[in-house]
Amino acid sequence: MSTLSLSRRQFLAGSAATVAASAASSTTAARAASGAGDSAPSRRVVLALIGAGGRGSNHAAGMSRLPGVEFKYVCDVWKDRGDGILKDLTRVQKRAPRRISDLRVALDDREVDGVVIATPEHWHALATVMACQAGKDVYVEKNPCNAIWEGRKMVEAARKYGRIVQVGFQNRSGPYAASARDYLASGKLGNIVHVKVYNMLEGSRWEPVPDGPVPAGLDWDAWLGPAPKVPYNPGRHANWHPWWDYKGGTLADDASHQLDLTRMVLGDPGHPRSVLCTGSNHAFGSKREVPEFQCITYDYGTYTMTCESGNATPYLRKFPGEVRYGNQWPHWPTSATRVEIYGTKAMMYLGRHGCGWQVVVEGGRVIDQDKGYFPDKWHQPNFIDCIRSRKTPNADIALAHPSACLVHLANISYRVGQKQLFFDPVRERFTNSTAANGLLKPAYRKGYRIPDTV
Ligand SMILES: NC(=O)c1ccc[n+]([C@@H]2O[C@H](COP(=O)([O-])OP(=O)(O)OC[C@H]3O[C@@H](n4cnc5c(N)ncnc54)[C@H](O)[C@@H]3O)[C@@H](O)[C@H]2O)c1
Secondary structure: OHHHOOOHHHHHHHHHHHHHHHHHHOHHHHHHHHOOOOOOOOOOEEEEEEOOOHHHHHHHHHHHOOOOEEEEEEEOOEOOOOHHHHHHHHHHOOOOOEEEOOHHHHHOOOOOOEEEEOOOHHHHHHHHHHHHHOOOEEEEOOOOOOOHHHHHHHHHHHHHOOOOEEEOOHHHHOHHHHHHHHHHHOOOOOOEEEEEEEEEEOOOOOOOOOOOOOOOOEOHHHHHOOOOOOOOOHHHHHOOOOOOOOOOHHHHHHHHHHHHHHHHHOOOOOOOOEEEEEEEOOOOOOOOOOOOEEEEEEEOOOOEEEEEEEEOOOOOEOOOHHHHOOOOOOOHHHEOOEEEEEEOOOEEEEEOOOOEEEEEEHHHEEEEEEEOOOOHHHHHHHHHHHHHHOOOOOOEHHHHHHHHHHHHHHHHHHHOOOOOEEEEOOOOEEOOOHHHHOOOOOOOOOOOOOOOOO
């Protein structure tokens, strides 16, 4: 991170040194080690926001309004980001937060209990592991990691250092998701025979843009972090989603929520036996790396799950405000983000964003339902409660990791030539493709590596 004039060697050494110093001294670490929590709402919780963009501002606004919560730092590698967040926090907090550009400043501060990581995906795992090593609790946005190996390291770091690691799969805190899970577990749908997950969004032709000068105040090298060094490109910077190095397309961005909610209501099954992802850029002929449309089949043994995800269907819509925050039910067939769960007795329509679920039988007759509400209002407090109580959060990294794997399994299947891949669920390696195993772990840049032993 050039802003602190540290070399990459120092970056790595610094994070290792931080481990020992902070983990040993942090008060939360001590509490975790003793198994004791202080769940009193009066116990102050001090946070640092890492990544002051759109989602970071949602979290700063939501969490700073919870009793006893304060953001001490707002960290971004681009000096222009975060002005609005700083202003808002200064208004609602007793103490104004400090703007920083290097997350290690927050990790080295013993007063900080936790970090909220809302950077692009290629930074999620490294920042989470560093934070755990430094004795900090973590809220990390979805998709929690950019590779299967990274997710495993996040789980290991959380457990080794006794940290709370809540993933931004907020549907897990929605009461409607819990009632859907209980409904399925009750057997009222019968045996589950098929699950269809949709994430079919609007889209248009994607065009590459030429490289250009780095904008003033942006540390492009730090933005790239663990990802390969490339010249500044405004297209990558503004929208990193359609690049394997930073995210992995709409599947990682948006369908990850759908897949996670579906896993949750199915009772969090382990990894599927196999995956096959086909897809293409035939809708608009975009020249981007990630496909405009993907069709995935996961084999869970007793049932099959499919996922259709992409940016090619403008007439399908995400749930509107009246559905997310009101009492209106969606029009399921034209809902872009619906899940259909087929049992031997009935089928369930399920939606995220607080949409809820309806169970339908012949003729479209609804026999059961539960309406939801956009779930940030439960998910953010759950993180803060768990910092105080040391209870496992609703979207614990160990539950979120297999959901993130569904994204990575599919993208790897697509990248190795749209082949069916078989997966060893214990070793988390493919059993029929060396090429696929080569995509389990990113090739990190020197100085930004996650160690094998976290
Ligand atoms: N759970 C949800 O519903 C939800 C919704 C939107 C976005 N997200 C997720 O939130 C994350 C952020 O998305 P966004 O839309 O806010 O993006 P954004 O581009 O608006 O903000 C990301 C910010 O992170 C900063 N950044 C990059 N590397 C950094 C580093 N090493 N340290 C500090 N700052 C760094 C960037 O400069 C940028 O300002 C993504 O992972 C996205 O998938 C989740």
